[in-house]
Amino acid sequence: MTRYITRRIAYSLLSLFLLSLTIFLFVRVTGDPTTLLVEPGASQADIDAMRERFGLDRPIWVQYASFVQSIVYGDFGQSFYYRTPVLELYLSRLPNSLLLALAAMAFSLLIGVPSGILAAVRVGRFWDRAGKVFSLLGLSLPSFWVGLVLILFFSVYLEWLPSSGSGSVWHLLMPAFALGWYFAAAHMRLTRSSMLEVLGSDYIKLARLKGLPESLVIAKHAFKNALIPVLTLAGINLVIMINVAVVVETVFAWPGIGRLLYEGITFRDFPVVQAVVLLGGAMIVIVNLLIDILYAVIDPRIRLEA
């Protein structure tokens, strides 16, 4: 097991290395990085100072080394717009993103899991087909459009909910729905297929042969095991939600990381954009690693395989 975990950690480190290399190369190779890293409208003296600071006259691998060094020390540069370190900005927005992601996750599980179970138990019948339509709609409607239509109905016509901002539960409802919508469909699909697989297994047949009532078979024996892959996916999706909420946060002016990214683009604040991409990728690599380790701890089959 230690061997397995060490190998997984090594792979993740390799991924993080490639991630930083990718970002670094894209910035350096596709043009003069000073145009990105120096504020728009900066003087020649400022540009020269930046060249000096990043050592753009040195060989590229030296530049990369200093790039990685500053990241490791948590230095993602200064925001042009806010005049504060980017990491500080990022961390100040993270709780909001997490809150939104958690609410969206709760919503997507509340819709996705029960409807997935229903579809699996009634496979091929009305609820299954209705679920299929629902999941296709979920995967096809762009989240920002769902958000805009929600605003139109609940803020403009009905005047029930605030259209933007944050601060109360009411502010959270619409963005959480808009963000969770797509994931509800994904969770439904996985719950359905996972449930179908479990329902076809031998121990479920045995439980039925024992004469257990069907409701008990489903609720106690099948549901619990079918839930494992769904919860795994939910864990990864929570991190993904934090990182893909940019459009939803823009629509609802929700002050999270996505909104920060949007401000980064509109104010041409490149250090912010770079940090959001880097940290987003790193977050996903690390969560994948944690889930793999957790699986190895829980499931002995994975350990032995390695």
Add this chain to the structure above:
Amino acid sequence: MAMRSEAVPLSSRADLVRGLEGFPLLPMAILVGIGVVAMFAGVLAPHDPEVGSLALRFRPPAWQAGGSIDHLLGTDHLGRDVLSRLIFGARVSMVVGFTAVMVAGAIGTALGIVSGYLGGWVDQVIMRVTDTWLALPALTFAIFLTAIVGPSEMNIVIILGAVYWTRYARVIRGEVLSLKQREFVRLAIVAGCSKVTIMRRHILPNVLNSAIVLGTLMLGVVIVTEASLSFLGVGVPPPKPAWGLMLADGKKGLMVGYWWLTVLPGSCIMLMVLSANLLGDWLRVKLDPQLRQL
């Protein structure tokens, strides 16, 4: 000869019927319809999509009070005709969507074949890069790239290709690994075919089905991403009529209830993506049993 004229038409018709079982007729019709509209946008659009008259700002659709038959679906904040912009927007979505899917498909399929067939360190390098790029959230990655190269229609296509090729590479590599064990490939090796020839003549044709299915499924994703980028102001640059851009403009009139500026372009995106997904779903089951699990 007599036998041919008797038997073949019958059985081929039966084949055709069986082959088209459950064919998503409506989605296909919608996609073809959007394609035709995109192609003949210049003839169909009643007005210039990029020029409006400020005197005619925020006109509602014709059936609402204050609307006129001249602007069937109303006008936007610059007095531009919404219908004409929707029609020309179809062209942007179609062109960007299809070319981006093809760029991503070409890169991903090529790298997937090379990775799977050659194996060894080539495989390791390509797959590690694929894994890393897959870990980057697609939209964020695309935004980062546009921040570097700047937004333009051409750049968006290249960026979407660069972001989404990894999806192909993974799946295609898996298929190549199993194809490699098949008899015809082994025979080709024994017959002395070069690696390049085998990859091109024997492997490529056999993974094309999967690539097409993936491409159809990708089309919806790519269109939504393009719309999101345009919505955020880093996609297709204004005043070009892209649906995502129209939604961003429509937000300005949303709070005062100018619904047509939001609902109409969004419905167009939804129709196109939904159709592409339905078609992709059907193709997946028909063409490629291996991808059913996807």
